[in-house]
Amino acid sequence: MKHFKQFKQMFAAQLKLTFREKQAWFWGIFFPVILMSIFMVIFSGSSDNEFSAKVAIVNENPNPTSEMLLQQLTSIPVLEIESGDTVSREKADELVKDQEVHAAIVLPESADDTSIFFIVNKENEQGVTTQALSGMLNNFVQQANLYAVGAVPTYELHFESITSSSNQLSYTDFLLTGMIALAIAQGGMFGMVDLVEMRRKGLIKRLRMTPANMNIFGLSDMIMRLLFSVIQIILLTIIGVFLFGANVYINFPSLLVVFLLGALSFNALGYFFSSFSKTSEAYMGVANIASFLMMFLSGIFFPIETMPEWIQPLSNILPLTYFVEGLRESMVYSTSIFSTGIWIAIGIMLLWGAVAFIIGSWLYKRKSIVATR
Amino acid sequence: MTVLDVKNLKKSFGTIHAVQDISFSVKAGEVFTIIGPNGAGKTTTLEMIEGLVPPDVGEIRFGEFNWDKHAKTIKQKIGVQPQSSAMFDLLTPEENLNLFATFYDKARPTEEILKLINLTDHRNNHVKKLSGGQRQRLAIGLAMISDPEIIFLDEPTTGLDPQARRNIWDIILQLKKLGKTTILTTHYMEEAEKLSDRVCIVDQGRIVTLDTPSALIEKLTEEREVRLSFINGAEAAEEANLYSNNLSSVTRTEREEASLILWSTDPENTLYNLFGYTKEKNYQVEQVSIREMSLEDVFIAFTGKEWRD
Numbered sequence: 174m175k176h177f178k179q180f181k182q183m184f185a186a187q188l189k190l191t192f193r194e195k196q197a198w199f200w201g202i203f204f205p206v207i208l209m210s211i212f213m214v215i216f217s218g219s220s221d222n223e224f225s226a227k228v229a230i231v232n233e234n235p236n237p238t239s240e241m242l243l244q245q246l247t248s249i250p251v252l253e254i255e256s257g258d259t260v261s262r263e264k265a266d267e268l269v270k271d272q273e274v275h276a277a278i279v280l281p282e283s284a285d286d287t288s289i290f291f292i293v294n295k296e297n298e299q300g301v302t303t304q305a306l307s308g309m310l311n312n313f314v315q316q317a318n319l320y321a322v323g324a325v326p327t328y329e330l331h332f333e334s335i336t337s338s339s340n341q342l343s344y345t346d347f348l349l350t351g352m353i354a355l356a357i358a359q360g361g362m363f364g365m366v367d368l369v370e371m372r373r374k375g376l377i378k379r380l381r382m383t384p385a386n387m388n389i390f391g392l393s394d395m396i397m398r399l400l401f402s403v404i405q406i407i408l409l410t411i412i413g414v415f416l417f418g419a420n421v422y423i424n425f426p427s428l429l430v431v432f433l434l435g436a437l438s439f440n441a442l443g444y445f446f447s448s449f450s451k452t453s454e455a456y457m458g459v460a461n462i463a464s465f466l467m468m469f470l471s472g473i474f475f476p477i478e479t480m481p482e483w484i485q486p487l488s489n490i491l492p493l494t495y496f497v498e499g500l501r502e503s504m505v506y507s508t509s510i511f512s513t514g515i516w517i518a519i520g521i522m523l524l525w526g527a528v529a530f531i532i533g534s535w536l537y538k539r540k541s542i543v544a545t546r
Numbered sequence: 547m548t549v550l551d552v553k554n555l556k557k558s559f560g561t562i563h564a565v566q567d568i569s570f571s572v573k574a575g576e577v578f579t580i581i582g583p584n585g586a587g588k589t590t591t592l593e594m595i596e597g598l599v600p601p602d603v604g605e606i607r608f609g610e611f612n613w614d615k616h617a618k619t620i621k622q623k624i625g626v627q628p629q630s631s632a633m634f635d636l637l638t639p640e641e642n643l644n645l646f647a648t649f650y651d652k653a654r655p656t657e658e659i660l661k662l663i664n665l666t667d668h669r670n671n672h673v674k675k676l677s678g679g680q681r682q683r684l685a686i687g688l689a690m691i692s693d694p695e696i697i698f699l700d701e702p703t704t705g706l707d708p709q710a711r712r713n714i715w716d717i718i719l720q721l722k723k724l725g726k727t728t729i730l731t732t733h734y735m736e737e738a739e740k741l742s743d744r745v746c747i748v749d750q751g752r753i754v755t756l757d758t759p760s761a762l763i764e765k766l767t768e769e770r771e772v773r774l775s776f777i778n779g780a781e782a783a784e785e786a787n788l789y790s791n792n793l794s795s796v797t798r799t800e801r802e803e804a805s806l807i808l809w810s811t812d813p814e815n816t817l818y819n820l821f822g823y824t825k826e827k828n829y830q831v832e833q834v835s836i837r838e839m840s841l842e843d844v845f846i847a848f849t850g851k852e853w854r855d
């Protein structure tokens with residue numbers, strides 16, 4: 174009962190401290206929201222009709238096959254066909270070179286010809302639009318093949334799945350879950366600067382002069398941090414879903430577990446940083462490096478697969494990689510808590526947290542907080 | 547009744563011997579002052595007693611309690627105002643006091659403390675906006691919130707204006723009236739003289755001397771400083787100087803322009819003789835003073851060093 178009273182007061186104090194700390198609101202709430210909005214505006218549209226690619230179509234020797242393909246291509250809504258008609262091969266090359274169009278599609282020369290050429294500018298070779306286009310075209314060709322053989326009556330069905338390509342929709346989901354993971358991870362890694370400050374100002378020493386139960390103090394602090402992260406999740410999700418049309422299919426038990434263990438792990442990392450940082454500047458330096466590294470290597474903004482091969486092994490050991498993966502599983506794919514995949518992700522992340530916590534505690538004990546005046 | 551016993555405390559930080567050998571005991575209801583120059587080891591001594599820093603050697607007992615076995619009990623019984631007053635800057639004085647109150651089994655009403663430390667007007671300002679003196683008063687308030695039997699104040703008046711310093715003296719005297727034991731450190735001799743029942747002068751980690759302020763000063767009254775200034779100018783002063791040098795009770799003299807300063811073991815007789823001489827010569831004395839001895843002289847007498855605040 175006495176403990177509970179102490180907890181209540183300490184928690185109330187933490188609540189006030191967090192509420193009055195303007196920095197916390199800026200970096201924890203305002204900044205992630207702005208960053209997410211910017212990325213969403215730049216890399217996707219606010220409605221699904223905005224994704225479109227301009228292509229030039231070359232049909233120099235019209236024949237039954239090419240005519241049929243042409244007709245199908247023109248019916249794909251996201252493809253905007255340059256000058257509304259077919260062009261010559263030279264003209265197409267020129268258009269691609271000048272980046273007037275995103276790609277040129279060369280239809281078969283004769284009814285027996287089976288090759289379709291897809292020409293893109295070298296500069297755009299790795300671009301998202303190119304990937305999307307080639308994927309669509311590939312699918313399209315495959316369906317056309319089947320159709321030509323006359324074997325598959327589900328042509329229309331498959332075709333639908335191509336035209337309603339949800340590429341940018343899934344990028345919004347991707348970015349939303351990435352930003353949530355980043356915000357929580359940064360909250361943990363940066364937030365423990367309070368501990369360095371408290372130590373520097375002698376507040377920890379002051380508390381140790383009282384019979385205050387430091388475990389309760391730590392607990393109330395931790396719960397405050399978790400609460401703050403819950404606010405981050407809710408706010409980012411609301412903005413992502415209602416402003417940018419993200420789709421979430423949440424499995425709540427999975428999300429709860431991933432969130433709790435993730436937030437704890439990243440707070441443990443922050444705790445570890447604080448154990449060897451004498452000043453808050455030193456702490457912020459370390460936290461910045463860690464956060465920067467993870468921000469770009471953990472598949473927050475872009476899938477890890479799109480990064481150079483040699484860097485991918487590094488991505489595959491970072492904890493944020495697994496946290497964001499766990500969040501995507503639980504928020505977008507609605508993966509059940511009983512799936513093994515989710516536990517592998519949680520496990521690796523938790524390992525980081527546990528090791529960071531153990532080393533941090535050891536460092537704290539070794540050079541006893543008291544020694545720092 | 548002894549409430550605190552300290553025996554042979556020693557503490558070194560690397561090659562710095564902060565506390566070399568300190569022993570004393572404090573009685574219930576006493577105001578016990580530790581005074582000494584910067585780096586004398588006052589704070590280190592207090593921190594060892596407060597259980598923050600383990601001593602290298604030595605024994606600390608609060609009645610029948612010691613830190614090894616009764617840390618929790620001792621923490622409930624003592625109140626501490628550390629030299630660098632740390633508190634929650636984003637909370638108000640009232641919130642700080644309320645929070646600290648929950649740490650203890652019993653607590654005085656926040657209202658009462660706010661009144662005592664004269665911060666009622668600033669109860670709702672964030673601590674970071676308080677002035678240095680207001681902060682210091684809050685630090686003392688935090689030390690008193692649990693209504694402790696023993697209260698430790700590490701330089702409670704350093705950096706305060708004379709008015710605020712007097713306020714704090716009042717608080718300490720009030721605590722004394724309530725029967726509380728206060729152990730405080732200071733740089734101000736005047737403060738030690740005014741407030742304390744006993745004074746412990748430390749220098750370089752050792753106790754130079756320990757007694758009541760009056761007893762300490764008494765020890766020095768063998769020789770007093772007497773000052774006279776002459777209207778008739780430097781020449782008259784010089785003649786009086788020569789005369790007084792022949793008096794057996796005078797140990798030493800100095801002349802500054804028209805003033806004569808002499809140190810005498812029997813100032814009354816010295817002045818009697820001196821006035822007989824000046825009357826004879828028809829010299830007129832403008833000012834006469836016998837300097838009161840203070841703890842500063844005690845410090846100088848014991849360490850041979852100049853006292854600096």
Ligand SMILES: Nc1ncnc2c1ncn2[C@@H]1O[C@H](COP(=O)(O)OP(=O)(O)OP(=O)(O)O)[C@@H](O)[C@H]1O
Binds near residue numbers: 562563564583588629
């Ligand atoms: N944690 C520490 N590490 C190293 N040296 C220390 C430490 N604490 C104190 N000292 C040294 O011990 C000596 C005594 O310091 P202490 O703070 O006890 O002096 P003090 O009498 O309180 O001085 P002041 O009047 O300036 O407060 C000083 O030389 C100081 O530099």
Ligand SMILES: [Mg+2]
Binds near residue numbers: 588589590629700
């Ligand atoms: Mg000190």
